Amino acid sequence: MKKRKTSHSVDPKRLDEWAAERFNHLPNYDAIATAEDCVWNPRAAEHVIHFVEHVCRFTEGEWAGTQFALLPWQRCLLGNLYGWLRPDGTRRYRQAHILIPRKAGKTELAAALALYHLLADDEPTPEVVGIARDRAQARLCLKRACSMASQEPRIGAQTQQYQGRLVCPQNYGVYKVLSSDAPSAHGLNTSACIADEIHAMENRRELWEAVMTSMGARKQPLMVSITTAGVLRESLEYDLFEYAKKVCGGVVKNKGFLPCLYYADMDADWKSETTWRQTNPSLGYTTSVDWYTTEAKRAHDQPSYESPFRTYFLCQHITTSHRWIRMSDWDKCANREWFSEDKLKTLPCYIGIDLAQTTDLTSLALLWVDGDKLITRSYNYAPEAGAHIRSTRDGVPYEEWSRNGWLTLTSGDTTDYGYLREQVFEFAKKYKVRHIAYDPYNAQNLGNELEQGGLSVFRCPQSFLQLATPTRMLERAIIAHEMIHDGNPVLAWAMSNVVVDRDSVGNPRPSKKRSVERIDPVIALTIAIAAATHDEKQRKSIYESRGLIWL
Secondary structure (H helix, E strand, O other), X not given: OOXXXXXXXXXXXXXXXXXXXXXXXXXOOOOOOOOOOOEEOHHHHHHHHHHHHHHOEOOOHHHOOOEOOOOHHHHHHHHHHHHEEOOOOOEOOOEEEEEOOOOOOHHHHHHHHHXXXXXXXXXXXXXXXXXXXXXXXXXXXXXXXHHHHHHOHHHHOOOEEEXXXXXXXXXXXXXXXXXXXXXXXXXXXXXEEEEEOHHHHOOOOHHHHHHHHOOOOOOOOEEEEEEOOOOOOOOHHHHHHHHHHHHHOOOOOOOOEEEEEOOOOOOOOOOOXXXXXXXXXXXXXXXXXXXXXXXXXXXXXXXXXXXXXHHHHHOOOOOOOOOOOOHHHHHHOEOHHHOOHHHHOOOEEEEEEEOOOOOOXXXXXXXXXXXXXXXXXXXXXXXXXXXXXXXXXXXXXXXXXXXXXXXXXXXXXXXXXXXXXXXXXXXXXXXXXXXEEEOHHHHHHHHHHHHHOOOOEEEOOOOHHHHHHHHHHHHHHHHOOOEEEOOOHXXXXXXXXXXEEEOOOOOEEEOOOOOOOOOHHHHHHHHHHHHHHHHHHHHOOHHHHHOOOOO
């Protein structure tokens, strides 16, 4: 391949400004020392930087419509990624992995790079692909690129916008988006790929591998992944993070892989402004120190937010060792003296049921509501045959809990659901039970039997929609010490195991997948709170909220 064409050349008087040393400032990585037979070409570096800063415009926020101004870290990234050439004149780097916190300007930069590869990379019939976990995420970058094209007449004249793609008829090029929730992508001839937020793709690698293997016919293909940290160790993002660290440390020698890792060490003070500035090179530009200060305080005051804050804004790979609830708060909620049967019988009561697999823990939660107070008792069941195995193998004291009356062991090697059903009917006779909630996944038959027995049941799948509000209510009650429990060690053990999942907008729910041990008692309690909120919604009719309307 011929040397890269450029629309202009670097002024000899400014060569020092475009020296490789000026750009060699990526974290823990030395592009010069690892260059081997590759050479620095200032014209190639200036070509891409000139395109971004003189052709592209910001599309959102306070700078929308203004000329793109690269931040220092972005200039260093682009200068290195495009400024180094192999002896045959093609790009040195074939892959780049960029780890950067949220709100650092990732999507705008990715959109500008997609346009560069479509219009200015001197690639015959370029096929630029954007990939993400789902189509909505994948289209975010395309939407920004289309907006940039609309704002700049020179780009607009060369491109045509369609749903899901941007086309350049002049060079027969296309920029299109694909997602990992779509069928496998084959038949591609990818020249460049922008993989956005690959942490959300978790361990789904089919699309990634399909795109990577589609680049073989190109002379200088480029795969760019740009993401924040994820929460799963078994994931594409974590594998790339580990590989990139090895390249930085010289453990792996790969002159064609560019690592750009902005993250805080696990022992760094996550509440320190120094740590924030080292981790987010866009701090003060795309987001403010005041915002970080506010969010860090929230993470300190609200333990469940510590993990998301450190994961998404410090790029720390937080694992299940970081729990949802501070157990000191949970312990302060214990008050056995509060549990007067005469008092409980006067309060509205709700029951949550979490039926696990037949060979392990099953849980019921009774919840009474007294003003702002939430009072709970946890009842837990396990098959007797497996209790000894669990106690010796995993160190979980099932047998001790059983001897002390905190766990009921049912006969046989599976949980006796008939015994459980009769327990529920007994509770319904004893207390003012308004609703019984259960997850229909495992408990549909039990739910039907309870409903046929005259009880009011509420089906509560373990989805974000159903559990987000109850999860927040439970957390708030524990932190405010408005949750009252009787010190049940089975429930305390489960509470210490809980790790929460969050959806794309931050809604939480307890995660059985990410929690390393059983959390069934906490799931049952959360479902009981869902039953209480369901009852509250039913009792607040439209007439109570606005009164009658006379016509």
